[in-house]
Amino acid sequence: MFYLGIDIGKRTHAASVMDEAGKILLKGFSFSNSTVGAEALFGALHKFSASPEDFIVGMEATGHYWLALFSYLDERHFLTHVLNPIQTDGWRNATEIRKRKTDTIDSVLIADLIRYGDFTDTSLMNENVISLKNLSRYRTYLVGTTSDFKRKVIAVLDQIFPEYETLFKGTGVFGAASKEVLLTYSAPETFENVTADELGQALRKASRGRLGADKAESIKQAASSSFGVRFAQEAYVFQLRSMIEQIKFLEKQVNEVEKEIEIIINQLDSVIMTAPGIGPINAAAILGEIGDISRFSTAAKLVAYAGLDASVTKSGEYEATHNVMSKRGSPYLRKALFSAAFVASFNDPVFSAYYQKKRSEGKHHLTAVGAVARKLTYTIHAILTKNEPYKVQI
Structure with missing residues (x-):
């Protein structure tokens, strides 16, 4: 088995190949982000094997620049893992080359990470969700x-x-x-x-x-x-x-x-459309930003990804008693969840009761809606994970 690590760039990529023993067979092979470049890479790989089944490929999800190469490799039946750059950064910190960063080193690093197997795939979305x-x-x-x-x-x-x-x-x-x-x-x-x-x-x-x-x-x-x-x-x-x-x-x-969005949403027939406050437009934003729900092992991780979790301010012995929304993660997802929460707060008995409860506690309207958005995110995680429609529980 050979391990192919690819460092993604806008115009040019770098590839390195490693065998099962960790020996570097090809280091920093540079090829353009084009059909000619991809064919040049295949030519270099044929020196080791002509069968895609003999390679395991790893590449970082760098912006949108990886998509074309991934599509090209996928069509040719290469097993390709797409990694979050955070994982490769973590692997770099655990190796002796952590103080250096070049395209060549990164491609070797990715190949070694794939060979070692201590990584989690970035879940890929299907064509409709993309x-x-x-x-x-x-x-x-x-x-x-x-x-x-x-x-x-x-x-x-x-x-x-x-x-x-x-x-x-x-x-x-x-x-x-x-x-x-x-x-x-x-x-x-x-x-x-x-x-x-x-x-x-x-x-x-x-x-x-x-x-x-x-x-x-x-x-x-x-x-x-x-x-x-x-x-x-x-x-x-x-x-x-x-x-x-x-x-x-x-x-x-x-x-x-x-x-166009409504056509795709109707084709997907997702259970998310049963959740309160979610029509085709909000559904499109939420599904598009979440991608594969299995990326989020818990609802709390989805809440954090949407930036709906509370930030914590702490310095020395001081710790803030009033924490605000972190607003990290996807702003598109957060906006769609807030939009849905506004509707759910006044049209669904469960979420309306929750909104009124927060208001009775002295929370500002927007703060209460934010709380509804977090609760709604937990509901969305549950129905997407189980693939079961939302049911009002009174």
């Missing part, structure tokens, strides 16, 4: 970018038409009708040049009949007495219209991503 992780994170990016544009739109409106925001409190400045109005008219002077009937018709069409003449009159009245900036309006209007177009495009993209 897709959920990527789509969910992409959705988070799109939503965040949309929010940035919305803040900038409000900043521009505050300068050229500060009264506008108060006119759409019910449907919101970024409702369909308001966005169409801003795209068409934008500045107060433009509203003054359009009749109430014309504006009313535009509002009725954009809002599907919910808004009309009354709203049009309110907008025209506010525009006529607006205390906004009157100079450089062309530049402001250009920015405003450009940003509204960006928001519309981003919202369309978010909608399309959510449709």
